[in-house]
């Protein structure tokens with residue numbers, strides 16, 4: 696394992712637009728993903744009020760990458776690429 700001790704921040708926009716358009720569900724999926732892969736020590740999960748990109752939402756940020764039009768389905772791909780070591784193998 697490498698990169699231990701480093702925490703990556705995941706920020707889900709919980710503003711009304713993003714929340715209503717998918718981030719409510721996306722949050723549950725992210726939480727479950729973190730739990731199932733025991734990424735709690737590596738991830739800092741938080742919500743934001745509005746990223747001011749409502750028209751491109753739902754918005755999710757991981758580390759310094761910002762993802763737009765995220766869906767509960769596509770967030771899994773994002774998490775896989777951001778946390779390859781916590782994924783289900785290559």
Ligand code: FES
Nearest residue numbers: 710713746748749
């Ligand atoms: S509500 Fe998410 S960018 Fe505005």
